[in-house]
Amino acid sequence: MAATLKRRAPDRPQDNYFLVVVALVSLAVLVAVLPVALRAQQSDRGEQISGKLMCMCGCGQTLKECNHIDCPLRAGMFKQLEADVARGESDDLILQDFVQQYGEAVLSSPPAKGFNLIAWIIPGAALAVGFCIVILVVRNWRHRPPASNTSVDVAAGSTSQSVDADQFERARRQADRDTDE
Numbered sequence: 001m002a003a004t005l006k007r008r009a010p011d012r013p014q015d016n017y018f019l020v021v022v023a024l025v026s027l028a029v030l031v032a033v034l035p036v037a038l039r040a041q042q043s044d045r046g047e048q049i050s051g052k053l054m055c056m057c058g059c060g061q062t063l064k065e066c067n068h069i070d071c072p073l074r075a076g077m078f079k080q081l082e083a084d085v086a087r088g089e090s091d092d093l094i095l096q097d098f099v100q101q102y103g104e105a106v107l108s109s110p111p112a113k114g115f116n117l118i119a120w121i122i123p124g125a126a127l128a129v130g131f132c133i134v135i136l137v138v139r140n141w142r143h144r145p146p147a148s149n150t151s152v153d154v155a156a157g158s159t160s161q162s163v164d165a166d167q168f169e170r171a172r173r174q175a176d177r178d179t180d181e
Contacts, residue, residue: 046085054108062108
C-alpha cells in the first residue's frame, strides 16, 4: 500500500524551469503595467486639481475647461501642474504654489475666510430670506377674508339679498330660454 501512494518528486528540472519562467513573465508584466497605472492615476489627479484652478488667459474658464486655440498660458500651467503632481506634492501645496505665482484669482472658488466668506454666505442667506417672504405672502393670502361689497351691504341692508336673488332668478330664466331654442 505504501508503494501506491508514491508522489512525483518535485526536483525534476522541467517543473522548476516552468515555475521560474511563469514568475519572470508575471514580474515583467507587472513592471510594464505599473508605470502606466501610476501615470494614469497622476493624470487623473492633475485633471481634478486643474478643475480647481482658473486659466489666467482671461477666458473665465477653469484650466481643465479652457478651450481657446493656442491659449498662451494653458500649456505652461498644465506643464507646471503635471510636474508638481509627478513630484508627489499635496493638492494644497500645489494650489498654494499657483496662488503665490498668479494670486488668489487663480482659484476657481474663493477660500472661505475673510472677506471672501461673504461669497459663501450671501447665496444661502438670500435663499432663506426669499423662502421666508414666500411663506409670509402665502400665509397672508390664506388668512385674507373673502372680498365682498360691505359698503353696499350695509347701505342696502336686507334688500341687497333680495336684489341678488331677483337678479339670479332672471339670469336663470334667461339661460333656460337660450338653451331651449
